[in-house]
Amino acid sequence: xxxxxxxxxxxxxxxxxxxxxxxxxxxxxxxxxxxxxxxxxxxxxxxxxxxxxxxxxxxxxxxxxxxxxxxxxxxxxxxxxxxxxxxxxxxxxxxxxxxxxxxxxxxxxxxxxxxxxxxxxxxxxxxxxxxxxxxxxxxxxxxxxxxxxxxxxxxxxxxxxxxxxxxxxxxxxxxxxxxxxxxxxxxxxxxxxxxxxxxxxxxxxxxxxxxxxxxxxxxxxxxxxxxxxxxxxxxxxxxxxxxxxxxxxxxxxxxxxxxxxxxxxxxxxxxxxxxxxxxxxxxxxxxxxxxxxxxxxxxxxxxxxxxxxxxxxxxxxxxxxxxxxxx
Amino acid sequence: xxxxxxxxxxxxxxxxxxxxxxxxxxxxxxxxxxxxxxxxxxxxxxxxxxxxxxxxxxxxxxxxxxxxxxxxxxxxxxxxxxxxxxxxxxxxxxxxxxxxxxxxxxxxxxxxxxxxxxxxxxxxxxxxxxxxxxxxxxxxxxxxxxxxxxxxxxxxxxxxxxxxxxxxxxxxxxxxxxxxxxxxxxxxxxxxxxxxxxxxxxxxxxxxxxxxxxxxxxxxxxxxxxxxxxxxxxxxxxxxxxxxxxxxxxxxxxxxxxxxxxxxxxxxxxxxxxxxxxxxxxxxxxxxxxxxxxxxxxxxxxxxxxxxxxxxxxxxxxxxxxxxx
Numbered sequence: 001x002x003x004x005x006x007x008x009x010x011x012x013x014x015x016x017x018x019x020x021x022x023x024x025x026x027x028x029x030x031x032x033x034x035x036x037x038x039x040x041x042x043x044x045x046x047x048x049x050x051x052x053x054x055x056x057x058x059x060x061x062x063x064x065x066x067x068x069x070x071x072x073x074x075x076x077x078x079x080x081x082x083x084x085x086x087x088x089x090x091x092x093x094x095x096x097x098x099x100x101x102x103x104x105x106x107x108x109x110x111x112x113x114x115x116x117x118x119x120x121x122x123x124x125x126x127x128x129x130x131x132x133x134x135x136x137x138x139x140x141x142x143x144x145x146x147x148x149x150x151x152x153x154x155x156x157x158x159x160x161x162x163x164x165x166x167x168x169x170x171x172x173x174x175x176x177x178x179x180x181x182x183x184x185x186x187x188x189x190x191x192x193x194x195x196x197x198x199x200x201x202x203x204x205x206x207x208x209x210x211x212x213x214x215x216x217x218x219x220x221x222x223x224x225x226x227x228x229x230x231x232x233x234x235x236x237x238x239x240x241x242x243x244x245x246x247x248x249x250x251x252x253x254x255x256x257x258x259x260x261x262x263x264x265x266x267x268x269x270x271x272x273x274x275x276x277x278x279x280x281x282x283x284x285x286x287x288x289x290x291x292x293x294x295x296x297x298x299x300x301x302x303x304x305x306x307x308x309x310x311x312x313x314x315x316x317x318x319x320x321x322x323x324x325x326x327x
Numbered sequence: 328x329x330x331x332x333x334x335x336x337x338x339x340x341x342x343x344x345x346x347x348x349x350x351x352x353x354x355x356x357x358x359x360x361x362x363x364x365x366x367x368x369x370x371x372x373x374x375x376x377x378x379x380x381x382x383x384x385x386x387x388x389x390x391x392x393x394x395x396x397x398x399x400x401x402x403x404x405x406x407x408x409x410x411x412x413x414x415x416x417x418x419x420x421x422x423x424x425x426x427x428x429x430x431x432x433x434x435x436x437x438x439x440x441x442x443x444x445x446x447x448x449x450x451x452x453x454x455x456x457x458x459x460x461x462x463x464x465x466x467x468x469x470x471x472x473x474x475x476x477x478x479x480x481x482x483x484x485x486x487x488x489x490x491x492x493x494x495x496x497x498x499x500x501x502x503x504x505x506x507x508x509x510x511x512x513x514x515x516x517x518x519x520x521x522x523x524x525x526x527x528x529x530x531x532x533x534x535x536x537x538x539x540x541x542x543x544x545x546x547x548x549x550x551x552x553x554x555x556x557x558x559x560x561x562x563x564x565x566x567x568x569x570x571x572x573x574x575x576x577x578x579x580x581x582x583x584x585x586x587x588x589x590x591x592x593x594x595x596x597x598x599x600x601x602x603x604x605x606x607x608x609x610x611x612x613x614x615x616x617x618x619x620x621x622x623x624x625x626x627x628x629x630x631x632x633x634x635x636x637x638x639x640x641x642x643x644x645x646x647x648x649x650x651x652x
Contacts (some may be wrong), residue, residue, distance in 0.1 A: 025460060051460065057490060062483030065449025066456055069467070072438055073388055073457035092480070096443050097450060105431035105439060106422020106640075107648035142649050165651035192650075241650070 001182040009151045009183065010040035010172065013158035014078075016186050018048045021076060024162060027063050028080030028116075031055040036082040037118065038177050064090035064115065068098045068167070071113035076162050084117040084171070085128050098167035099142035110165045114158075119173040119211070119262075121300060124307060130300035134210070135261070135268040137169045138240040144168040144191065145239040149214035150199070151181035153237060160191040173212040173262075195243040198250060202232035205256040205321055208247050208273050210236035213260040213312070220317035227318075229325055239269060244276035251277050255287035256324045260317055265294040288324045293317055333610040335381070336601060339538045340611070341619060342380075343373040343598045346397045348623050349406050352631060353396070353413060353427075354574035361635075362413055366427045367394040367442075371536075371568040374597035375500050376401035378541025379468065379561075382549040383436060388454035388467040390447035391440030393428050394500075394567070398470050402435040407630035416637040423640045424648060444505075445471060445478035448497070452484045455495035455552075466552040467495040474505025476519045485526040485558070494552035496545070497523070499562045500535060506571045509583035523560030535563030536597040566592035 004012060017024045030036025032045050032055040045053040056063045060081065067077035081087035087094075098111045121130035138145045144166050148154045154172060161168040168191065199214065200221055207217040214235045221231040234250050236242075251257045257277060259270040270292040278290065293312045301307055350368045357366050369376075376397035383389065383402065391398040396409060404420065412419025413427045421431045428442040438454060441447055451469035458465040475481055476499065488495050499519050503510050510517045523530035529551070533540045541563055548559035568589060570577025578586050605611035 054491070057483070057486055059483035059487055061480045062449040062452065062487045065480060065484070066453030066487060069388075069390070069438075069447075069450030069453025069455075070457040070460075071453075072450065073454045073461075075457045075460065077453075092443060092446060093449060097441065097446060101439070102651060103648045104421060104425045104429040104441070106419075106424040106644075107652070108422065108431060109433060109439070110651040112651075144650075 001184055003180060003182050004151055004155065005039070005178060005180045006151050006154045006172070007039040007177040009155035010158055011042060012186070013155045014041060014044055016159055017162050018044070018052065023074060024076045024078065025052045025054065026078045026080060027054040027056060027067055028082070029056055029058065030082045031080060037080065038174060041080070060086055060089040061093060065093035065097065067113045068093050068111050071111040072101070072109055076112050078114045078116055078162055081115065081117045083120050083129060084133055085131050087115070087117050094143065094167070094169070095140055099140045102166070103142060111167045112165045114161045114168045114170055116170045116172070119171060122175065122307065122311070124302050124304055126302035127299035132263045134171050134239055135263040138242065138269060138272070140240070142167065143240060146170045146191070147211040147236065147239055148172060149176065149211050149235050149237070151179050152183055155183065155186070156189060157191070157194065157237065159186060160189050160194060163188060164191040171211065175212045176215060179215070191238070194238050196234055196236045196238070196246040198246065199233045199235045202230040202254065204230045204254055205258060205324055206232045206234055206247070206250040206254045207258045207260060207317065207321065208234045208236065209260040210239060210269065211262060213262045216312060216314055216317050217260050219314045220321060223314060223318045224321055227322065229321060231321055242272065242276070244280065247273060248277050248280040252281060252285055255285065257290045258317070258321050258324055259290065259292040260312065261292065261294050262312070263295060264297050265292070266297055268294055270294050291320050291324055293320055333605070336605050336610065339377050339381070339542070340598065340601050340605065342377045342401055343538065343601070344619060345406070345623050346373045346376070346400045347598060348627050349400060349409065350396055352627050354569060358574045363415065364413070364426045365572045366413060367572050368569040368574070369394045369397045369567055371592065371596065372500055372502060372565045373397050374538035374541055375498065375535050375563045375565060378538045379498055379545040381542045382546045383468065385434065385436045386463065386465045387436045388438050388451065388458065388465060389436050390438050390451040390454070390468065391430065391470045392444065392447060392472060392475065393440070393442035394472070395430055395440035395470065396427070398440065399430050399432060399437050402432070402437055404432040404435045404437060406627060407633055408432065410630050410634035411637050414634050415639060416634055417640045418634070418637040422644070424644065445475040445481050448475065448481050448484045452488045452493055452495050455488065455493040456491060458494055459492070464553045465494070466549055468498060469495060470498050470500065472505065473499060473501040473503065473510050473519050474513070476522055477505070477513060482522060485522060485528060488558040489526050489528050492555070492557040495558045496548045496552060497558065497560045499560070501562055501564045502567045504567070504571070504584065507577065507580045507582055512582060518562065520560060520562040528558050528560050530560040530562065532562045532564065535565030536595050536600065538597055538601055568593060
């Protein structure tokens with residue numbers, strides 16, 4: 001066992017991949033600079049060379065497209081976007097090209113590209129430095145969307161994403177980087193077998209979340225336990241293709257559900273979670289109306305006063321859970 | 328014209344004529360309602376793909392766009408595969424999942440074409456980057472049109488290709504039109520090669536209806552790329568005889584496109600020009616020409632009939648091909 005934080009777990013995944021697979025290379029902005037990607041890529045350029053760790057011009061679109069093209073040519077590229085907001089320039093390469101390629105060419109070629117988009121918000125950065133767009137990406141057939149919330153998943157799901165033959169959007173959140181855990185040696189897993197997982201068992205209520213929202217859910221679970229409520233936390237991990245079965249099983253057991261999601265409300269992942277559960281349960285199986293906590297439908301503010309009410313916090317999650325219990 | 332050149336010229340003629348006949352066949356079938364989806368025809372532009380392909384090998388990585396039947400067929404890809412694809416049949420190059428606008432035959436080096444304008448340009452750069460990392464000496468080719476250079480990603484791609492010294496050849500087929508819009512009302516200059524100059528990439532502007540000129544330029548660019556010299560840019564000026572999509576002339580929807588213009592450009596037919604040069608030098612004759620055309624017509628007829636009889640994809644294909652198996 002070795003102790004990692006979320007960031008160094010990602011670094012360990014990069015090292016595993018670059019050591020073992022010559023077809024892996026990394027391309028994106030800020031890869032030769034220490035402050036773009038936290039501690040998650042430190043010194044990779046020095047260890048593996050600038051030909052494999054390619055820091056690029058300010059060209060999200062071409063660099064992402066180039067990674068897609070390289071992935072069709074026997075490589076397994078990882079594109080790094082230090083902030084998801086800037087990645088919007090690359091949407092043609094992701095949505096029109098990578099996600100549709102297999103289908104368009106009759107399943108005869110597959111872009112084995114991983115696109116790492118980092119959520120990097122808070123700190124009064126405002127509307128264009130704060131977005132979490134996983135719900136949007138999860139809407140696209142052909143694009144796998146991975147959101148690790150734990151230190152183990154940060155490492156193991158990055159490796160699984162890169163070894164997967166499909167295009168994968170791997171989304172990590174800087175607010176998760178301080179978590180620590182002891183991990184065993186890497187064991188490679190097949191991303192196609194990974195889905196939502198019960199992270200902590202409970203009997204009264206299911207809290208369903210992904211990424212940083214899962215961390216909020218786990219903290220709220222502790223708070224609720226002290227108040228005599230036993231909450232189960234289900235971590236989505238893979239948002240697309242979405243397998244609702246473990247979520248449905250959890251809610252069937254507890255009879256109550258709270259979806260917590262760090263993206264917007266309208267057409268967001270929280271809606272998909274609730275709809276998927278409701279359509280799989282009989283009318284009598286729910287003991288309370290499903291609830292959800294999301295961002296308000298507004299761009300991220302800059303002012304600290306507004307920022308404080310914009311992002312969901314642990315108290316809010318615990319309060320909503322208690323409200324479900326009261327029904 | 329020596330014997331070797333005569334042989335090459337004959338291959339060029341055959342390849343161009345094969346593409347011409349195949350595309351005219353598609354035009355008729357589309358007009359007659361046998362093809363359900365749009366076909367973007369490149370009749371009149373055959374010299375470019377044929378000239379470029381002469382220097383390519385099956386391990387190279389070629390990417391096309393919406394008007395790419397010629398790019399595919401010039402690589403000796405099967406006409407039957409194209410016809411079946413356009414008809415949405417399971418035996419098509421893309422298993423009937425792509426149609427005319429999403430062509431694929433990687434066995435011949437054709438990595439794919441898509442209708443999003445400039446959608447594959449960065450992909451070609453990446454395929455070239457892969458070749459550089461793999462040290463195979465292979466090159467990538469991005470076919471694009473004069474409309475595509477108006478897309479931002481092309482400029483990013485040129486810059487990236489140059490700064491990373493990537494073995495990629497940008498082949499601009501400048502046919503003066505993007506859909507219905509003439510280049511004079513879209514750009515301040517009609518020479519797209521200016522963008523290569525701006526990115527310090529060697530560029531040539533050539534007569535795209537002269538297959539020998541295209542082949543010579545492409546050969547230089549491919550050799551340069553294989554030897555580690557990085558990207559090149561070829562602007563081949565040409566004209567499409569049909570309109571933007573399907574079989575019509577588009578002289579009514581086009582801006583600055585008249586029947587006179589079409590007629591003038593037809594007088595510069597790349598096939599007729601090559602044929603005349605070969606005849607003038609005693610390497611070709613009307614009889615040989617008739618033989619070739621008859622052979623190709625037979626090939627097309629067989630391919631078409633077979634494609635018409637072929638099965639459509641199974642319904643399971645709808646969901647089975649979204650992700651890799």
